[in-house]
Amino acid sequence: MAILIDPPLWPAHGTLWSHLVSDRDYDELHEFAARVPVPRRGFDLDHYDLPESLYERAVALGARPVGSRDVVHRLRDSGLRVRGVDRDAERPIRRRQYLTAEWAALAERAGVGRSASPTTGAATDAALADKWHRLGGELIGRWNEPHRRYHDERHLEDVLLSLDQLAVRGERIAPAALLAAWFHDAVYAGTGTDETDSARLAVAALAAFDLTPALVRQVGDFIVATAPAAELPSVDPMLAHLLDADLSIFGAGEERYERYTTAVRAEYAHVPEDRFRAGRAEILRGYLAHPAIYRTAAARQLWEDRARANLEREIAALASPTAPLGPLSPDAGSMPESA
Incomplete structure (x- = not known):
């Protein structure tokens, strides 16, 4: 059982890339990647794409250098390999798993359950955890409403992944920014009140938990600030993280x-x-x-x-109605089937 890495041989985005994998489970892989650190966005269903600049650090931390064919063979033998033909179907499944795990982890970061009394703490924690889980499910349901095309679950994932990228770069991402990310387009009807309505929803939903009133108010304020027309000459650094992540798609x-x-x-x-x-x-x-x-x-x-x-x-x-707007070349970085 090991973390494996192949040589940086795959060109993309002006550098060479390696593939970082586990031959045991994905949790082990995510934990190792966080130590390097590699942003979660680098995870491509069954491996992380690792830039050449981080190869030596990964090896120093314990990744075992192997050939590219060895990486693929070990993945196949462990049952963790995602075949090319299955990748499109697997992506939404992994996205939902990621979002569910992130929402569960956010409870601890935000302080849900910290105010439980010594005598009723276990029961209170269990009830709050169940309530938190149900709220997460409701939010994911909202992000998957059928009328959405861009402001959907993929956008939520992008914002969370972008906040993680900023964290890897040394930024301290506040719980308020993460909570606001989850709620910032929870109400989406394409109207001028979407952000205000989303903020109201967040404040009402989060008030049911043992969070500080100041945190709940801050989440609501952050959501309102994501409105495209908001005039924000200067902002709280914690809010700046959210605003930047929301525009990371650019x-x-x-x-x-x-x-x-x-x-x-x-x-x-x-x-x-x-x-x-x-x-x-x-x-x-x-x-x-x-x-x-x-x-x-x-x-x-x-x-x-x-x-x-x-x-x-x-x-x-x-400006040119005849200009082609279709997709260009496919994303680089995926592991070749025959690698």
Whole structure:
């Protein structure tokens, strides 16, 4: 039973990549990756994509160097390998598992159950845990409402993964930012009151737990601040993490960004084409007009340059109705079947 790593041979995004795997279970792999650290976004169903710059550190921490074929064979033998033909079907399953686990872990980070009395603590903790689990299920249900195209479960996952990326870069992500991430589009009807309604929902739902009133109010304030029209010349650093994570999609790879723009258009299918193009371009130009799209240095390092390139390319496409808007090349980094 071991953590295995193959040589950094796979080119993508201007560097070479290794594959980091466990031949026992995924929990062991996630725990090891967090020690390196590698952001959870680097996990691709059965392995982590590890940049060449972290190869020696992973080996020093105990990862066993093996050949690329050995990585694949050990995964297959352990039953952890996800075949290429199964990957599309497996992604939503893994996404739901990730979200469920993250919501459960958030209870402890936020302080749910800490105020239980010594005599009734166990019973209170069990009741709160059950209530917390049910609330998480309700929220995931909201993120999967059939009318959503972009503001769906995938967006929630993206925001949480982006907050994790910021944490790996040394940022301290507050429980308020994580809670607000879960609720920030929990109400989504495409109206100007979505953020306010989501904040009301969060405050009411979280008031049922033994959280401090100050934390609950902060979560509500953070959610309102995610409204696109919110004027926020300066913000609390904890809120800045949430705002940057919410816009991290701007800095996505080209294929993912193209899927995002397609999903946004689908959510506004009721808007005539000419109005949509004009309105969308105006919004994007507003972001580009700022000295920086992102508020934290870590986010700017991660996403700023690619975000500006994506927005400029989309604005050009919006100005030309005949410009192709379909997907580009597939994402790099996946482990070859025959590796």
